[in-house]
Amino acid sequence: MIKKAVIATGVFAVSAMAVATMTFAQTATPSPTSGATTVTVTPTTAVSAPTSAPNTGRVN
Amino acid sequence: MKNTLFLFIISIGIIAGISIGYGTSHHAINRNKQVLGDHTVVQNERANTAPTLSPGVPETITIPKIHVSAKVESVGMDSLGRMAVPTNATDTAWYSPGFKPGMNGSAVIDGHLDQVTGAPAVFWNLKLLTMGDTISVTEDNGKKYTFAVSEIKRYPYNTFPIKHVFAASDVPMLNLITCNGTWDKTSKNYSDRLVVYSKLVSEN
Numbered sequence: 638m639i640k641k642a643v644i645a646t647g648v649f650a651v652s653a654m655a656v657a658t659m660t661f662a663q664t665a666t667p668s669p670t671s672g673a674t675t676v677t678v679t680p681t682t683a684v685s686a687p688t689s690a691p692n693t694g695r696v697n
Numbered sequence: 698m699k700n701t702l703f704l705f706i707i708s709i710g711i712i713a714g715i716s717i718g719y720g721t722s723h724h725a726i727n728r729n730k731q732v733l734g735d736h737t738v739v740q741n742e743r744a745n746t747a748p749t750l751s752p753g754v755p756e757t758i759t760i761p762k763i764h765v766s767a768k769v770e771s772v773g774m775d776s777l778g779r780m781a782v783p784t785n786a787t788d789t790a791w792y793s794p795g796f797k798p799g800m801n802g803s804a805v806i807d808g809h810l811d812q813v814t815g816a817p818a819v820f821w822n823l824k825l826l827t828m829g830d831t832i833s834v835t836e837d838n839g840k841k842y843t844f845a846v847s848e849i850k851r852y853p854y855n856t857f858p859i860k861h862v863f864a865a866s867d868v869p870m871l872n873l874i875t876c877n878g879t880w881d882k883t884s885k886n887y888s889d890r891l892v893v894y895s896k897l898v899s900e901n
Contacts, residue, residue: 694810694811
């Protein structure tokens with residue numbers, strides 16, 4: 638009888654862990670397109686900065 | 698009878714296990730959603746406190762200290778990849794592919810130092826500005842941004858820190874550029890550049 642109780646408890650525990658793991662893995666992972674997890678990265682320079690300084694001397 | 702009882706106990710174990718496991722996982726999911734929800738609120742609050750970006754385009758620039766009130770042209774790069782310049786001695790030019798005055802980042806406006814005749818151009822007296830002097834940019838929709846000079850630097854043309862002058866920033870910056878130093882007849886270029894850095898102090 639004790640052996641059966643141990644087996645039943647084991648089945649209980651394994652079932653609980655398996656269902657919890659599967660359910661959480663399927664539904665708790667945020668979608669890649671979720672706005673809540675979007676991180677905005679600020680660029681270090683303007684998108685298309687010039688390559689050198691302007692020539693601001695002696696205009697016609 | 699014993700086998701029936703055993704199967705009954707096993708069945709109860711499986712059912713109870715599924716129920717508790719499902720409940721536990723949903724509790725965790727709800728907590729996770731709550732955390733994500735709070736994060737969303739924080740991001741929205743940050744967005745609400747960011748400077749409002751006007752849809753207008755810079756139209757005029759005024760610098761009271763040196764009596765400048767000039768039109769602002771929108772320019773990009775010339776054929777050599779340099780920031781383009783205004784079409785005449787009296788206008789200034791905003792680098793439109795970069796940041797706009799009033800938004801976080803370094804907006805850049807350039808202006809000529811002088812003319813071929815030797816007469817002064819719009820930014821002739823830019824070198825007279827000092828810390829705290831104000832510079833205002835007004836857009837075509839009437840929105841006005843006022844900046845205060847925070848730094849004045851002179852750089853050799855060949856080592857001009859282009860990435861620094863056009864860099865991103867956590868605050869709205871306006872950087873003015875003009876020529877400085879000595880004129881080289883061969884290259885038809887001045888030896889240095891003067892950059893006046895300024896930070897946004899008000900908008901209306």
